[in-house]
Amino acid sequence: MRKLKSALCLAASLTSGSFAADQPQWGQAWSRNMISHERGLPDSFDPKTGKNIKWIAKLGTETHSTPIIANGRVYIGTNNGEPREAKHKGDRGVFMCFDEATGQFLWQLVVPKREEDPYFDWPKTGISSPATVEDDRVFFVSNRGEVICLDARGMTNGNDGPFRDEGAYMSPPTNSGAPPKYVIGAEITPASHRPPPKANQLQPGPTDADILWVFDLVADAGIWPHDGAHGSVLLHGDYVYVNTGNGVDNTHKRIRRPDAPSLVVLDKRTGRLIARDDEHIGPHVFHATWCSPSLAEVNGRPLIFFAGGNGVVYAFDPVRNPSPNEVLKLKRVFLFDFDPTGPKENVHKFNGNRREGPSNVYGMPVFHENRLYIAGGGDIWWGKNEASLKCIDATRTGHIATNVWSYPLEKHVMSTPAVNDGMVFIADCGRMFHCVDAPTGQQRWTHEIKGEVWASPYVADGKVYLGTRSGNFYVFKADREKQVLASFELGSPISGTATAANGVLYVATMSHLYAIQSKATP
Numbered sequence: 001m002r003k004l005k006s007a008l009c010l011a012a013s014l015t016s017g018s019f020a021a022d023q024p025q026w027g028q029a030w031s032r033n034m035i036s037h038e039r040g041l042p043d044s045f046d047p048k049t050g051k052n053i054k055w056i057a058k059l060g061t062e063t064h065s066t067p068i069i070a071n072g073r074v075y076i077g078t079n080n081g082e083p084r085e086a087k088h089k090g091d092r093g094v095f096m097c098f099d100e101a102t103g104q105f106l107w108q109l110v111v112p113k114r115e116e117d118p119y120f121d122w123p124k125t126g127i128s129s130p131a132t133v134e135d136d137r138v139f140f141v142s143n144r145g146e147v148i149c150l151d152a153r154g155m156t157n158g159n160d161g162p163f164r165d166e167g168a169y170m171s172p173p174t175n176s177g178a179p180p181k182y183v184i185g186a187e188i189t190p191a192s193h194r195p196p197p198k199a200n201q202l203q204p205g206p207t208d209a210d211i212l213w214v215f216d217l218v219a220d221a222g223i224w225p226h227d228g229a230h231g232s233v234l235l236h237g238d239y240v241y242v243n244t245g246n247g248v249d250n251t252h253k254r255i256r257r258p259d260a261p262s263l264v265v266l267d268k269r270t271g272r273l274i275a276r277d278d279e280h281i282g283p284h285v286f287h288a289t290w291c292s293p294s295l296a297e298v299n300g301r302p303l304i305f306f307a308g309g310n311g312v313v314y315a316f317d318p319v320r321n322p323s324p325n326e327v328l329k330l331k332r333v334f335l336f337d338f339d340p341t342g343p344k345e346n347v348h349k350f351n352g353n354r355r356e357g358p359s360n361v362y363g364m365p366v367f368h369e370n371r372l373y374i375a376g377g378g379d380i381w382w383g384k385n386e387a388s389l390k391c392i393d394a395t396r397t398g399h400i401a402t403n404v405w406s407y408p409l410e411k412h413v414m415s416t417p418a419v420n421d422g423m424v425f426i427a428d429c430g431r432m433f434h435c436v437d438a439p440t441g442q443q444r445w446t447h448e449i450k451g452e453v454w455a456s457p458y459v460a461d462g463k464v465y466l467g468t469r470s471g472n473f474y475v476f477k478a479d480r481e482k483q484v485l486a487s488f489e490l491g492s493p494i495s496g497t498a499t500a501a502n503g504v505l506y507v508a509t510m511s512h513l514y515a516i517q518s519k520a521t522p
């Protein structure tokens, strides 16, 4: 009887909960594995004919963010290349919210650029951070390097606090709009936002976002922003964990904030700074701090995993008892040098060297069955070509000197791995897609693809979905034998990872967000 009951419970959970769910953060919570349990997803789609297209939403002209789906809404960062509202004109970071069922635009946060130097907030790149949603709170990192908490309902239920100055926040400074000029090595420091006088400020309307709190990583954590802020917030208990984005200045050879943190912890209710890393990573950051944190319980003990811009993977104890008066230092449990034979001092002299130099990590460390899977290597813009996928034993402590296995990639890697059914899927910027045996690191198969890959492969419904920077989209069978189910062009570069939620697949190109569903018609 008990057996029958548990079988029925299992059947019920398989038909309701497990296969149709929201995707409220980037990757699985919180292993960051790029897999989904959604079922019934199509093998292909075609925006031109409407085949398997549920709806299409227009974005800006550059979209480097991944769509996130929670509580009936879809969130994505983009730019203001196609203004949704006449009052918001010019280059901005934009964070949009759509209705999940219809694709109808609901509201947006429009963020002025940092204009002191283009390297603080690269022109036209918009907001790259994928959202993290819990209940009616939406967390992400703005193009200005601010960790932001929004109200999922927007302004429809009024302007909630403590933050209530949305008008000033979204108003660009007087004389804004000229393309930022810069001199390499000039003494330009990132400045705080200077809104125009009150009389000239924008008025928030029903399609503007409701900000609850803002934490400025530049002003409040002392970082030096570089290129585009890209953090994916991790929530654990009452705390927000996020990489800071600390990086080099516009010489690409100098760290101006060597003492700034690489990983910070904030109170999710207020945005107050609770803790930071104490690893002195800053001087060795080769380019910037791209990797977002992941988390897993290892033998009953929760650990935060994170890779610095120095190419070192760390595990930390989560924050337990924050102090009201001081910023705590995260306690390290282990470290693993991804590239032990790479240079450790004066790393910036290898800037522009494609043959030798240090490694860094763009994607996230993925936890699966007591192991961590990490892709890293030379920096795509300024570093060596060499890249690899490594597997380490996450149950170890102290200085982990050996990996379980290391698998060479073609050239530069930005993807986070997808680990599924004994296989690891990864794609690199050398235009190669890889299926690797998870236990041994042996190659199963590869496929030559068109375009560099900035996105992560995403496994759902027995398939692997992947878009490339040449605007090509691939659907592979998630199998030990190679089978290309579909390969087609979307006509616009793809940076974001595909996402599946509630039976629908979401794919964003630079300019459009597609909601894809079997047998749907727009």
Ligand SMILES: [Ca+2]
Pocket: 159, 160, 161, 162, 163, 164, 165, 166, 210, 211, 212
């Ligand atoms: Ca507010």
